[in-house]
Amino acid sequence: MAAFAAATAAMTTLAVTPAHAAAGFTVSGSQILDANGNAFVMRGVNHAHTWYPDKLSSLADIKALGANTVRVVLSSGDRWTRNDASDVTGVIDRCKANRLICVLEVHDTTGYGEDSAATTLDRAVDYWISIRSALAGQERYVILDIGNEPYGNTATAGWITDTENAITRLRAAGFEHSIMVDAPNWGQDWSFTMRDNAASVFATDPRRNTIFSIHMYGVFDTAAEITDYLGRFRAAGLPIVIGEFGYNHSDGDPDEDTIMATAQAQGIGYLGWSWSGNGGGVEYLDLITDFDATRLTPWGERLFHGPDGIRATSREATVYGTPPSSPPGRTCTATYAITGQWTGGFQGAVTVQAGTAPISAWTVAWTWPDGQRFTNSWNAAVTTSGGSVTARSLSYNASLPAGGSTSWGFTAAWTGANTAPAPTCTAS
Structure with missing residues (x-):
């Protein structure tokens, strides 16, 4: 691969408002x-x-x-x-x-x-x-x-x-x-x-x-x-x-x-x-x-x-649109637990349990009360936006029988206080 050459020319700025309305992007x-x-x-x-x-x-x-x-x-x-x-x-x-x-x-x-x-x-x-x-x-x-x-x-x-x-x-x-x-x-x-x-x-x-x-x-x-x-x-x-x-x-x-x-x-x-x-x-x-x-x-x-x-x-x-809510009869609960804690950090686990009907996927959400932040996670697809947390099931732990459960874990950082959040669970 040839070396990256020095920049030789500047772009011309162009007005780029779409010329026509579009059906998509x-x-x-x-x-x-x-x-x-x-x-x-x-x-x-x-x-x-x-x-x-x-x-x-x-x-x-x-x-x-x-x-x-x-x-x-x-x-x-x-x-x-x-x-x-x-x-x-x-x-x-x-x-x-x-x-x-x-x-x-x-x-x-x-x-x-x-x-x-x-x-x-x-x-x-x-x-x-x-x-x-x-x-x-x-x-x-x-x-x-x-x-x-x-x-x-x-x-x-x-x-x-x-x-x-x-x-x-x-x-x-x-x-x-x-x-x-x-x-x-x-x-x-x-x-x-x-x-x-x-x-x-x-x-x-x-x-x-x-x-x-x-x-x-x-x-x-x-x-x-x-x-x-x-x-x-x-x-x-x-x-x-x-x-x-x-x-x-x-x-x-x-x-x-x-x-x-x-x-x-x-x-x-x-x-x-x-x-x-x-x-x-x-x-x-x-x-x-x-x-x-x-x-x-x-x-x-x-x-x-x-x-x-x-x-x-x-x-x-x-x-x-907005993520789908649980269909009628399909519910789940999420239980949050701190499994270990040290100065500035801790480890946690979240247990997801299906309700009285089988579920094919689950989503857990919460807002950190004290500014905690993740350093790692496993067995869930976790995204964050400020203090808001969303964790979604993976292909291998999405389906749960009625009353069945699975868990995912994480490590996180904290300062000052480490109050547990109140997670919600949505099933599909």
């Missing part, structure tokens, strides 16, 4: 808005569906760990087995069932111009048009990433025209979705081709509804490179997301702490690569081991549980 300046007009910040992961079509159940585990978005790998059939309209419908339905926003991408374009097996963005558009029946009417839940890393490091200037033509063709074919475009240079844009031409590319979209995606691996190994790149999109009023990133890579050591902290501070979405199933020497990028959500890798622990991680910062898209 839109952009307004650097913000992404959901179909209800509320700001939406992606917090999620990539899932290699096209290579592991039998692992769609992973979406439930991804949601249980707190994600609000999943970027799904598809194939146009040019390089791998084609995902047809029926299959894509199944993916979208599973995303919606798990209240996830679904970013769909064609992976066959990866490294075009440098990898002889890669196909063009034009072929990717052919694919999207061919499966439009699966996508029409799903604008509230689906974002289209035209093609993954659509240029390698060769002749990257071609990315500009090819991307503009792809956007134009999709709009002419009637697609109203938010469109995402990946950068060249294997997604890392060290040539600044996307950065310096983003305003003109955005202007080719008659709906003004294009989102730019940068992939951050070894090129982005210093805080200065990360903050400068993302900051230029913010200053230009253009929407940017981190469509892929890792905590290590063959081309260098990304600064994942700065990537996540900057994304959180600036309201920028991020999607970690990737859930499970990596090969070819980058197995360390697996977030979980062998598709087992109970076996988080070091990278998975960092992304889901670490500072500025998914559990602490993810917020569900408002298109899914």
Whole structure:
């Protein structure tokens, strides 16, 4: 991978009010808005569906760990087995069932111009048009990433025209979705081709509804490179997301702490690569081991549980409304207990018990009374917002028979007082 070059040009600031009302996601300046007009910040992961079509159940585990978005790998059939309209419908339905926003991408374009097996963005558009029946009417839940890393490091200037033509063709074919475009240079844009031409590319979209995606691996190994790149999109009023990133890579050591902290501070979405199933020497990028959500890798622990991680910062898209309440007859209770305490810290356990009917999932919530804060948790997908705590069941402990129980645990910090909260439990 070539070294990260010095910045050579500034973006042109562009007014980016959507040109038309949309049925789904839109952009307004650097913000992404959901179909209800509320700001939406992606917090999620990539899932290699096209290579592991039998692992769609992973979406439930991804949601249980707190994600609000999943970027799904598809194939146009040019390089791998084609995902047809029926299959894509199944993916979208599973995303919606798990209240996830679904970013769909064609992976066959990866490294075009440098990898002889890669196909063009034009072929990717052919694919999207061919499966439009699966996508029409799903604008509230689906974002289209035209093609993954659509240029390698060769002749990257071609990315500009090819991307503009792809956007134009999709709009002419009637697609109203938010469109995402990946950068060249294997997604890392060290040539600044996307950065310096983003305003003109955005202007080719008659709906003004294009989102730019940068992939951050070894090129982005210093805080200065990360903050400068993302900051230029913010200053230009253009929407940017981190469509892929890792905590290590063959081309260098990304600064994942700065990537996540900057994304959180600036309201920028991020999607970690990737859930499970990596090969070819980058197995360390697996977030979980062998598709087992109970076996988080070091990278998975960092992304889901670490500072500025998914559990602490993810917020569900408002298109899914408020979380459902317990159906009639399905109830649960939550019992909170401190199991050990020391100066400045303590360990706790929460027991969830089903009522007189079986339950298929549970959610426990409370507000800390004395400013306590989690340092770790297990056997539940925990998210926090200030003093508010929400803990959701995982795939392996969600279903309980009538009267059955399970427990999850945590460690936390406290100062001054450590009054127990009053948890509530909601079942489905």
